[in-house]
Amino acid sequence: MIGADPPSLDCHQEQTFACIQLMAPLYSLLLQIDPYNYPKVTGDLATDWKISPDGKTYTFKIRQGVKFHDGSPLTAADIKASYDKIVFPPDGTRSIRKSHYTAVASIEAPDATTVVFKLKFPSASLLDNLASPWNVIYPKKHLDKDPNYFMKNVVGSGPFKFKNYTRGATFEGERNGDYFVKDRPYLNGYKFFISTETSVRAAAIRSGRAYIEFRDLPQAEVDAMKKQLGDKVAVQETPMVGQFGIAMQNTHKPFNDIRVRKALTLGIDRYTASRVLLPLSGLRDVGALMRPGTEWALPQAELEKFPGFGRDAEKNRAEARKLLAEAGYPNGFKTVLTNRNVRLPYQDWAVYVIQEWRKIGVEAENRPVETAAWYTALRDTGNFEVGVQATVEYADDPDQFLNRYTTGASSNYGRFSDPVLDDLFARQARSIDPAERKKLVHEMQRRVLDQAYYAPGLWWTRRVVHLSKVKNYVAPPSHYTNQKLQDVWLDE
Numbered sequence: 001m002i003g004a005d006p007p008s009l010d011c012h013q014e015q016t017f018a019c020i021q022l023m024a025p026l027y028s029l030l031l032q033i034d035p036y037n038y039p040k041v042t043g044d045l046a047t048d049w050k051i052s053p054d055g056k057t058y059t060f061k062i063r064q065g066v067k068f069h070d071g072s073p074l075t076a077a078d079i080k081a082s083y084d085k086i087v088f089p090p091d092g093t094r095s096i097r098k099s100h101y102t103a104v105a106s107i108e109a110p111d112a113t114t115v116v117f118k119l120k121f122p123s124a125s126l127l128d129n130l131a132s133p134w135n136v137i138y139p140k141k142h143l144d145k146d147p148n149y150f151m152k153n154v155v156g157s158g159p160f161k162f163k164n165y166t167r168g169a170t171f172e173g174e175r176n177g178d179y180f181v182k183d184r185p186y187l188n189g190y191k192f193f194i195s196t197e198t199s200v201r202a203a204a205i206r207s208g209r210a211y212i213e214f215r216d217l218p219q220a221e222v223d224a225m226k227k228q229l230g231d232k233v234a235v236q237e238t239p240m241v242g243q244f245g246i247a248m249q250n251t252h253k254p255f256n257d258i259r260v261r262k263a264l265t266l267g268i269d270r271y272t273a274s275r276v277l278l279p280l281s282g283l284r285d286v287g288a289l290m291r292p293g294t295e296w297a298l299p300q301a302e303l304e305k306f307p308g309f310g311r312d313a314e315k316n317r318a319e320a321r322k323l324l325a326e327a328g329y330p331n332g333f334k335t336v337l338t339n340r341n342v343r344l345p346y347q348d349w350a351v352y353v354i355q356e357w358r359k360i361g362v363e364a365e366n367r368p369v370e371t372a373a374w375y376t377a378l379r380d381t382g383n384f385e386v387g388v389q390a391t392v393e394y395a396d397d398p399d400q401f402l403n404r405y406t407t408g409a410s411s412n413y414g415r416f417s418d419p420v421l422d423d424l425f426a427r428q429a430r431s432i433d434p435a436e437r438k439k440l441v442h443e444m445q446r447r448v449l450d451q452a453y454y455a456p457g458l459w460w461t462r463r464v465v466h467l468s469k470v471k472n473y474v475a476p477p478s479h480y481t482n483q484k485l486q487d488v489w490l491d492e
Contacts, residue, residue, distance in 0.1 A: 001192070001193050001194075001195065001200075001201035001204050001205065001210045001212075001213045002017070002018060002021055002022070002171075002192045002193070002194055002195075002201075002213075002214070002215070003017075003018070003194075003195065003196055003198075003201065003215060003342045003343075003344065004016065004017075004018035004194070004196060004340075004341075004342050004371045005018060005167050005168060005194055005370075005371060005372075006018045006019035006022060006023075006371070007019070007371060007372035007375050007376075008151035008152070008372075009022075009023060009150060009151060009152060009153070009154060009165075010148070010150040010151040011023050011024075011027070011133075011134045011135075011136045011150075012082075012085055012086050012095060012096075012097075012134065012135070012136070012150070013093075013094045013095070013096060013148075013151065014096075014134075014375075015096055015134070015392075015411070016371060016375070017214070017215055017392075017479050017480065018371055020133055020134065020480050020483060021192070021214055021215075021479065021483050022165075022171045022192055023136065023154070023156075024133060024136075024158070024483035024484050024485075025158055025159055025160040025173050025185075025190060025483065025484050025485045025486070026069075026136075026154055026156040026158045026160055026161065026162055026173055027136035027137065027156035027157065027158045028044055028045050028066070028074070028136070028137050028156065028157045028158050028180075029044040029045065029131070029132075029133065029135055029136060029137065030043075030044060030045050030046050030060065030079055030083075030115070030130055030131075030135065030137065031043060031044060031046055031127065031130045031131040032044045032131050032133065032481075033131050033133070033394060033395060033476070033481045033482070035474060035476070035481070035482040035484075035487070036474055036482075038395075038476040038477060038478075038481065039128070039395045039396065039397075041127045041128060041130075041131045042131075045062055045063050045066065045074070045079065045137065046060040046061065046062060046063070046115075047061050047062070047063050048060075048061050049061070054122070055119070055122030055123075055432065056118065056119040056120075056121070056122060057116065057117070057118055057119070058116070058117040058119070058126060058127075058130075059114065059115075059116050060079075060114070060115045060116070060117075061113060061114060062075070062076050062079065062112075062113045062114065062115060063180060064113055065180065066157055066180045067157060067178050067180075068139050068155055068156065068157045069154075069155055069156055069157065069161045069162070069176060070139075070155055072139060072141070074137065074139075074157050075109075075112040075113070076109035076110075076111065076112055076113060076114055076115045077109050077112070077140050078137055078138065078139055078140045079109070079115050079137055080107050080108065080109040080115055080140075081138070081140035081143045081144070082135070082136070082137045082138050082140075082143070083107050083115075083117075083135070084107055085138075085143055085147055086098065086101070086135060087101040087104050087107065089147070090147050092147070092148070093147040093148055094410065095410075096379075096410040096411060097129075097132065097134065097135075098410075099403040099406060099408075099409050100125075100129045100132075100399050100400065100403060101129060102120075102426065102429060103119045103120055103121055103122075103123035103126060103429065103430065104117055104118070104119060104120070104126075105118045105119055105120045106118045117130075121430045122430065122432050123429065123430065123432075124399075124428075124429065124430070124431060124432050124437055125397050125398070125399040125429065128395055128397045128399070128400075129397070129399055129400075131395075132394060133394050133480045133481050133483065134394075134480070136156065136158075137156075137157065138150055138155065138156075139155050142155060157176075157180070158176065158179070158484060158486075159175075159176055159179045159181070159184055159185040159484055159485065159486035160173035160174060160175060160176055160185060160187075160189065160190060160485070161173060161174050161175075161176045163189065167194075168194055169193070169194055170191060170192060170193055170194065171191070171192040171194065172189060172190070172191045172192075173189055173190050173191075174188065174189040175187065175188050175189055179486070181486060184486040184487065185485060185486040185487070185488070186486075186487070186488065186489035186490075187485065187488060187489065187490070190485055193209070193210055196341050196342050196343065197343065198217065198218060198221065198343045198344050199221075201213050201217065202217055202218075202221040202224075202225065202465075205225060205233070205465060205466070205467065206224070206225055206228060206229065208467065211466055211467045211469070211470050211490075212464070212465070212466035212467070212470050212473070213464070213465055213466070214464060214475075214479050214483065215344075215462070215464075215479050216240075216281075216282045216344055216345075216460070216461075216462055216463050216464075216479075217344070217463060217465050218279065218280055218281065218282075218344065219278070219279040219280075219282075219463070220279065220280075221465075222235055222463055222465055225465060229467075231468060232467060232468050232469075233465065233466070233467055233468060234465075234466055234467070234468045234470075235463055235464070235465050236462075236463070236464040236466075236474070236475035237461060237462065237463045237464075238461070238462050238464075238475055238476065238477050239285070239291070239293070239459070239461055239462070239477050240282070240392070240459065240460035240461055240462040240477055240478070240479075241291060241392065241393050241394065241395065241396055241477045241478040242390065242391060242392030242393070242459065242460045242478070243287070243289075243291075243390075243391045243392075243456060243457060243458065243459045243460065244283060244345055244346070244349050244388065244389070244390055244391070244457045244458060244460065245388075245389050245391065245454060245455050245456040245457035246264065246265075246268075246337075246353060246386055246387070246388065246389060246454070246455040246457065247378060247384075247386065247387045247388075247389035247413040247414050247454060248261055248264065248385075248386050248414055248452075248453075248454065248455065249382060249384055249385055249386070249413075249414060249415060250414040250415055250416040250453060251382070251415045251416075252385060254327060254328075254329065254333060255385065255386070255414075257327045258451060258452060259323040259324070259326055259327040260323070260324065260327050260329070261451075261452035261453070261455075262307045262320070262323055262452040263319075263320040263321070263323040263324045263327070263360060263362075264320075264357065264362065264386070264452075264455055265307050265308035265452050265455035265456075266307045266308050266316045266317065266319050266320035266323070266360075267308075267316070267317060267320045267356050267357050267359065267360040267362065268308055268353055268356045268357075268455065268457070269313040269316070269356060270286045270308065270309065270457065270458060271286060271311060271313075272313065273352055273356075273457070273458055274286055274458055276352065277345070277348055277349065277352060277458065278461070280345075280348045281344050281345030281348040281349065282344070282345060282460050282461045282462065282463060283345050283348070283349060283457070283458035283459070283460055283461075284458060284459065284460070284461050285458060285459035285461075286303075286309070286458060286459075287303070287456065287458075287459050288303055288306075288309075288445045288448075288449060288456055289391075289401055289402065289405075289444075289445045289448060289449075289456060290396065290398065290401055290402075290441065290445065291396050291459055292459055294396045295438060296396065296398055296438065296441050296442075298442055298445055298446070306446075306449040306450065307319075307449070307452055308455065309449075317359055317360050320360040321360050321361065324360065324361060324362075329361070331361055332360065332361025332362045332363065333361075333362060333363075334362075334363045334364075334365070335362065335363070335364050335365070335385045335386055336364065336365045336367050336384070336385050336386070337350055337353070337354065337364045337365065337366050337367060337385075337386050337387065337388065338367055338369065338374065338377050338378065338384040338385070338386070338387040338388070339366055339367060339368045339369070339374070339387065339388045340368065340369070340371055340374040340388065340390075341368040341369060341370055341371070341374075342371070345460065346368070346388050346390070347366070347368065349388060349457060349458075350366045350368075350388055351366065353388075353457075354366055364386065374387075378413040379410055379411065379413060382413075382415055384413075387413065389413055389454070391404070392460075392478070392479075392480070393478065393480075394478045394480040394481050395478070395481075396477075398428055398429075398437070398441045398444075399429055402425055402428070402441065402444055402445075403425065405418075405421050405425070405444065405448050405453065405454070406421060406422050406425045407419075407421075407422050414453050414454055416451075416453045418447070418451065418453070420447055421444060421447055421448065424440055424443055424444040424447065425444060427440050428440035428441050428444065462475060462477065462479060468491075469490050469491045469492050470488065470490060471488065471489050471490065471491050472487050472488055472489055473485075473488050
């Protein structure tokens, strides 16, 4: 089961589970996050690689004999063309991860089995960034004709081939008999049923119509399945590399006023939210811009000094009302919260935030829209006031999480521009001293929180529910990784 349709089929241009879970089994990658050893980086099309002593040249040897699903050979030229599209996108093509590759000066394919990345400066995260599950490899011949070809078409080299897609209903792939990994995949195919309704997805697993939900289900649904099915169902729970918060359109009134932004973040009692929302939606951990418990997270004692993170909710609300009055809104104001029409956890989070804001005089209308429309409003046009923002990545790396706070980044939904943040991001990205990088990452988080450009909410947990006959699927901390399904088999 899956909770939404993708805005498009182009993994380079999208950033939702609704795209990657459908598409990942159809494609290959240069590098990948090891399915069984998160966050270790391992090869996929790359058989090995070397890094020059100065850290500015990465040379990859490419697996030979790989074929795309149309029978054409996959060579280094296809990998170069795919990464050129991501790193140096042509006009009229969106690359939402371009800012992850500021270190890259050029990409070369000197022969059919070699790809070379040349850097402007050493990068602390290049291998992690190259292992993005979104960086699927497309045939060069199609990119040359139309860089946007894969928004509606599929030609991959992964363990499965595209079979059928009926929007709002089903998506299917079938076994690729020419896959380059011997005896893989085990399955003859896979089929996703699409429904935004949590109860429908849960019922499908209880009835055996579906075998797995890769994202999450509420604790009540999980408990009901375990009670009904016993050892016929399995649950894998892991911390999630993802947070849900509130984006504010910083270029629109009243959100261009820092006092209003601070009031909105002060008005959310995150600690009560953690207790209330965990069983409903899996939202649990209070944190800043990097996942709590990692080396990059701000210490809790320091975090509590920033707006909205102090533990005295009434004191926070009093300060929020004071700031709103100073900004010219003594009686609060009305706004529209643009949201995604996916219940878990978007709707539960929105309902909680709206109730909290009422306590400071702000009346927000929850406006859920289909996934493509939600991305259009927040990411593409900026035509929104406040919106539920999902900050979900495939690894706990600062380049992944912090690029969205830089000027012009496609995931900078708030449209703010701060040269201080731009400088901090650039410096941490090129710092190969772990202690120095950690210092810069913490400083960048402090700046975002102090200016209230964005209101962080809660970090997610992931509960993957599947029938016990689904074997050899290991749930990592991200629902973007380990989705190729090549090693999954059924005990039946």
